[in-house]
Amino acid sequence: MGEYISVIVDLPVKQVNKEFTYHVPEEWQDSVHLGRKVIVPFGNQKKDGYVIAKKDKAEVETKDILEVADDIVYFNQELLQVAQWMAEYYQCYLITAIKAVIPSGDLKIKTKRVVELAQSKSATKQKINELKNRAPKQAEVLRYLVDHKADLITTELANKVDTSSGTIRRLADRGLVIYEKKEVKRDPYQNLDFDESNNLDLTSEQEQALNSIMEAVNNNQSQTFLLKGVTGSGKTEVYLQAIDQVLEQGQGAIVLVPEISLTPQTITRFKGRFQEQVAVLHSQLSSGERFDEWRRIKNGEAKIVIGARSAIFAPLSDLGLIIIDEEHETTYKQDDHPKYHAREVAIYRAGLKQAATVLGTATPSLEAYYRTQNEDYQLLELHNRIDDRPMPEVEVVDMREELNRGNRTMFSELLQEEITTRLEEEEQAIVFLNRRGFSTFVQCRKCGYVMRCEDCDVSLTYHSNPPLLHCHYCDHKEKVPDNCPECGSKYIKYFGVGTQKVEEQLNELFPEANIKRMDVDTTRKKGAYRRILSDFKEHKIDILVGTQMVAKGHDFPNVTLVGVVTADTALNFPDFRSSERTFQLLTQVAGRTGRGDKGGEVVVQSYTPEHYSIQLAKEHDYKSFYEQEIASREATSYPPFSKLINFLVSAEDEDKVIKNAHKLGELVRGKIEILENNEIQVLGPVQAPLSKLQGKFRWQLIIKGQELDLLREISDYAVTELRDMSISENVKVSVDVDPLRML
């Protein structure tokens, strides 16, 4: 039985994107099965491969596998199905999808050599009596081992009884202790205390939401819910109690949060309720720590997984519930192959297991809310904040008028007044700006030349400490030139505002206040993020300045003011979702205030205050925003009224990129003609908005239509044809199904 196996070879190329059959020698036949990694002869090479099935016979002549790679079972049938679905839906190689699903990096089990008693306790006690006078230290060590179950290595044990390692060696020589290899679990949270928390009494809205979710869970229905709850309405408490009930039924749950919300506060809330049953997976863990958490999940020790996007692949055996918090966040979509969206993967996986999925947010993506309208998803709403706290008052300030009145600073009079009041009242404020650095571009005043990254077609951002120009796309850094590289003049000037400058100006205006900045630049060091947040919580900081990082997820009752320095940054992006992004971001950041009983206010500064995203965010009016936005999507037939595939053509040689992009366009249009379809639209090819990145020129092409299957057929055809042509050598064509960002 099962002499043969089907293997997916770890070589991401088109010709290899299929199953290969190998023979398994007798000695390995029991251990080699689905999910195991093997080493196989491939051509005249050795390659890794993953077993996706066992077979009794082979249709073709087969070779023997060379080796079994390790003793890890990387995936089961369920996760294989998820990978297969991803490969098909997002058009990538199966091996690429499989590798997204399994753990990567250092997959070694950490062990230590601990000292243990060689004989039974009663036998040892006898020896202690014999040794007591002759070798008192040796007796003490034995006594310690009788009394404690400690798993200590030699030096640790020697320390405990204040002796040297030699004592323990002598005991080993006498055959009284032995060394045992013991597994060590790397636990990234072992040094943290979690305050235990218990279920709160739910509000009636929370109760209703919970009941609907549990009805689906209890009936094994793979229903998707959209839990739309205003900021501070207690969505997290609903998740916690749903999970509690899922656990009681012996099932497990996955909770996805955006990487940026994976704050100590969030983890504490889950660990505080469920202790070591919670496993945490995110990119800041070492691969060893991640592997240990992965194994805790796999062997059933941890039944709740909280993590960023890729935690959707956690190897839980009996999945009952998936929660996706802040469902609208773009980080749920992966930028590299497989370019999956965690929400779609979640819904697929939940379908396999008859599990329920809950998408939670205050500002649903248009796609998700649309799906509640046609009853694909079930809508659950929390209209009110906990304790009926009012939504924060939002003031929109027209910065053009400020300038007319002679205010040349970046802060409106209103914002300055409000900050002053907060400081007097000993309350706290958050000041938000979605751009880091000091000045966002540097320009010669004489000739107008803007300093740009050589490898990316973007302007360089000036950072003040140390004074360097940074590329935010490739992390290249360079000195600020004394003279303009173009015309040689000395009139180099700094324009645009970043968080560093905001911090500096706030320090000038409010010298007595304690001001801290939180963005990528101040949180690089391990633990920095946690420290800033805990300082803010303990009110060691009065004003927290920052990017997205300050905008999301936090629950600080003493924050009574949020200032948005400019609301317009996202609006100017060339993307059909820019209004949606702006509305979401403003609503989220506004939601960080008024969470305690002191109320809260928001000051939003803008140069386009009349824009509906800003006006409706001010009114906390999602419904009107949705209606206005969905109408414009329908008129232009953008998602959710169509499906998109984006092709990105890139290479170091610009001419080649242009040629290939046009050829791709021809192939796509030709195929559409053959299909006699006049509904599918082709947009482009055009130069991508980010026209050069890390030394590569970029063009793009979008196809848009009702039926994704048709779009995929076109894409498959065009990409394969192009790949076979000689002009495409050294050119990369990357396919993105359901693209979220089109830069």
Ligand SMILES: Nc1ncnc2c1ncn2[C@@H]1O[C@H](COP(=O)(O)OP(=O)(O)OP(=O)(O)O)[C@@H](O)[C@H]1O
């Ligand atoms: N039923 C309840 N009774 C009392 N307090 C509650 C209840 N539910 C939640 N809370 C508290 O209300 C606060 C806000 O809740 P929570 O953070 O869960 O809201 P949220 O909807 O997830 O917020 P956001 O989307 O803004 O991050 C928290 O401090 C939470 O502990």
Ligand SMILES: [Zn+2]
């Ligand atoms: Zn660059």
